[in-house]
Amino acid sequence: MQSDRLGNLGRIIFISIAVLFGFFIVSELALHAVSSGTNPLFANIDITGEANPLFASALRIRNPVYTHTLVANFDGYDPYGGATYRVFTDSLGFRDFSTRHVALAADKHRIIFIGSSFLEGIGVPYEQSFVGRFALAFPNIDVLNAAVTGYGPSADYEKLRYFVDAGLKFNEAIVYIDPANVQDEAVGYSYDGRGVLRWSGSGCNLKPTPWWRRVSYIAAFISRKIWERERANYLDHASLDDLTRPGEIYGRDFARASWTYDPAAPCYGTIGIEGGIAKEKRQMDRLYDLLSRHGIALSVGVYPWPQQLLYDRQDSRLVQIWRDWCLGKCKHFFNSFPALFGYKERDPDFLKHLFMSADSHCTALCYRIMADDLIGQYRRP
Numbered sequence: 178m179q180s181d182r183l184g185n186l187g188r189i190i191f192i193s194i195a196v197l198f199g200f201f202i203v204s205e206l207a208l209h210a211v212s213s214g215t216n217p218l219f220a221n222i223d224i225t226g227e228a229n230p231l232f233a234s235a236l237r238i239r240n241p242v243y244t245h246t247l248v249a250n251f252d253g254y255d256p257y258g259g260a261t262y263r264v265f266t267d268s269l270g271f272r273d274f275s276t277r278h279v280a281l282a283a284d285k286h287r288i289i290f291i292g293s294s295f296l297e298g299i300g301v302p303y304e305q306s307f308v309g310r311f312a313l314a315f316p317n318i319d320v321l322n323a324a325v326t327g328y329g330p331s332a333d334y335e336k337l338r339y340f341v342d343a344g345l346k347f348n349e350a351i352v353y354i355d356p357a358n359v360q361d362e363a364v365g366y367s368y369d370g371r372g373v374l375r376w377s378g379s380g381c382n383l384k385p386t387p388w389w390r391r392v393s394y395i396a397a398f399i400s401r402k403i404w405e406r407e408r409a410n411y412l413d414h415a416s417l418d419d420l421t422r423p424g425e426i427y428g429r430d431f432a433r434a435s436w437t438y439d440p441a442a443p444c445y446g447t448i449g450i451e452g453g454i455a456k457e458k459r460q461m462d463r464l465y466d467l468l469s470r471h472g473i474a475l476s477v478g479v480y481p482w483p484q485q486l487l488y489d490r491q492d493s494r495l496v497q498i499w500r501d502w503c504l505g506k507c508k509h510f511f512n513s514f515p516a517l518f519g520y521k522e523r524d525p526d527f528l529k530h531l532f533m534s535a536d537s538h539c540t541a542l543c544y545r546i547m548a549d550d551l552i553g554q555y556r557r558p
Contacts, residue, residue, distance in 0.1 A: 234255050234256055235248065235251075235253065236248055236251055236253070236255045236264055236266075237255075237325075237326075241373070242335055242336070242339050242373070242374070243332050243335040243336040243339060243374060244327075244332055244335075244366075244374055244375065244376040245325060245327065245332075245376065246270050246325055246336070247264075247266050247270045247271070247272060247325055248266060248270060249266055249267070249268055249269060249270040250266060250267070250268055250276045251264060251265065251266040251270075251276070252264075252265055252276050255299075257299055257300040257538075258300055258533055258534070258536060258538075260300075262300055262301060262302060263302055263303075264303075265303065267279045267321075269321070269323075269340070269345075271321050271322050271323050272297055272298065272303060272306075272308075272322045272324070273303065273321075273322065274303055274304065274309070274312070279321065281343070281344045281345050281346060282344075282346045283319040283346065283347070285317060285318065285319055286317070286318050286319065286348050287318070287319040287320075287321065287346065287347040287348055287349075288318055288319070288320055288321070288347065288348065288349045288350075288351060289320075289321040289322075289323055289337070289340075289345075289347045289349070289350050289351070290308045290311075290320070290321070290322050290323065290324055290350075290351045290352075290353070291322075291323040291324050291328065291333045291336065291337060291350065291351075291352055291353075292324045292328060292333070292352060292353035292354070292355060292478075293324065293325070293326060293327060293328045293329065293353075293355040293357070293358070294324075294325075294326040294327070294355075294538060295307060295324075295353065295355060295480060295538070295539060296308055296322065296324030296353050297322070297324040297325055297326055298322075298324075298544065299326055299538055300533060300538055300539075301539075301540075301541050301544065305541040305544060305545070306544050307539070307544045307547050307548050307551070308320065308322040308324070309322075310544060310545060310548035310549075310552075311548055311551055311552060311555075314548070314552045315552075315555075321347065323336055323337070323340070324353075327361070327365075327376070329355070329357075329358035329361040329362050329365070329366060329457070329460075330352075330354070330358060330362060330456075330457045330460035330461050330464070331361075331362060331366040331374055331456075331460050332366065332374065332376075333352055333460070333464060334460045334461075334463050334464045334467070335374050337350060337464060337467070337468070338464075338467055341467060341468075341471055341473075347473060348473065348474065349473065349474040349475070349476060349508060350464075350468055350473060350474070350475050350476070351476045351477075351478060351509075351511070352461070352464070352475065352476070352477050352478070353477070353478040353479065353480065353511075354457070354477060354478070354479050354495070354499055355480075355482075356433070356434045356436075356437060356481070356482045356484070356485065356495055357433040357434060357482070358453075358457060359436050359445070359450060359453040359454055359457060360432065360433050360436070360444060360445055360453060361453075362453045362456040362457050362460070363445040363446045363448050363449065363450070363452055363453030363456070364377070364378075364444070364445065364446035364453075365377060365378060417528065417529075420535055421487070426483075426535050426536065426537065427483050427484070427487065427528065427535075429484070429487070429488050430442075431484055432444040432445075433482075434482040434483075434484035434485065434537070435484055435488070436450045436453075436494075437484075437485060437489050437493045437494045437495050438484075438485075438488055438489045438490075438493075438494070454498060458498075458502060461477075461502065465506050474508040475506060475507055475508065476507050476508045476509035476510070476511065477499050477502070477503050477507050477509075477510055477511070478509075478510070478511030478512070478513065478551070479495050479496055479499050479511070479512055479513065479514065480513035480514070480517070480547060481493065481495075481513070481514055481517055481518070482537050483528055483531075483532055483537055485514070486517060486518065486521050486527065486528075486531075487528075491514050491515060491518045492514075493514060496512055496514055500512070509554065509555065511551055511554055511555075513547045513550055513551070515550075516546050516547065516549075516550035517531065517543070517546060517547070520546055530542055530543075531543040531546075
């Protein structure tokens with residue numbers, strides 16, 4: 178009798194496991210059937226289980242010309258850093274104060290900004306962002322913000338070329354170069370055989386992605402959620418010393434930003450740091466030629482990441498490269514390094530106050546300091 182009960186229990190367990198395994202396989206097949214190379218369980222996780230911030234929400238979409246952009250006439254919320262913030266885009270798909278219609282021609286002076294997440298103003302309301310503050314300071318100027326997270330000189334060129342060809346009229350383009358753009362150009366942006374710009378990601382994963390995360394959407398999703406929970410718990414208790422250790426977000430070896438003071442920084446592909454810089458310059462040369470043909474002025478700006486404030490100097494290599502490149506080309510060269518280095522000297526907790534928690538993106542205070550400095554520079558003759 179006892180052996181019969183054990184046998185029945187064993188069969189029940191076996192059948193239950195078989196049913197669960199069958200459900201798992203069917204679910205995986207269904208998810209792969211409805212997906213297009215991304216994990217449908219979580220919008221910002223790709224097939225390997227890695228986060229893809231360029232397409233992380235309903236706000237962010239792919240673009241066949243300049244790789245990715247924002248949805249036009251968006252009125253809603255975008256997630257970042259465990260929270261959401263209000264976002265409006267105009268009829269061109271540019272971040273703005275409202276979902277306004279933007280005519281191709283303006284009846285007043287028009288400036289278009291373009292760059293990466295610092296210029297987009299990720300994580301804060303538009304009126305607190307860098308470009309938003311500039312726009313509020315100059316109500317007599319029609320300010321457009323074409324910046325999107327992940328842009329670099331290649332995307333900047335292709336996007337502005339697209340809108341110039343479409344007939345958009347503006348008097349000046351202000352392009353901000355992000356420290357991470359060297360890596361983006363070295364390993365992220367490339368042109369296919371038809372001359373179409375492509376984005377393949379610019380991260381550097383020193384550990385190969387486990388095969389099971391590439392094969393299984395469900396396993397990739399579960400492992401990612403476990404990692405996010407563990408990481409969030411760690412960051413909740415991490416000190417500044419913890420975050421500046423090797424491999425951490427503010428570490429000296431953080432590859433995306435460390436090239437300005439470490440010529441041996443890894444994760445720059447076959448062309449290396451120097452190749453990435455040369456590619457940046459070539460794309461900016463193309464942009465300068467394009468704008469010059471249409472009588473449009475070009476200005477360039479630079480700003481530091483936490484790594485530059487921690488380990489670099491005010492006259493960083495990033496500053497030197499673009500200050501020199503601008504000679505004879507730029508209407509203005511805007512340099513945010515002195516303003517932020519100056520704040521660093523006044524505030525021992527500058528990292529906490531200038532950047533989001535365990536993040537490289539600006540807080541509203543950081544944007545205000547940068548914007549006030551830009552406004553002052555722009556007003557000077």
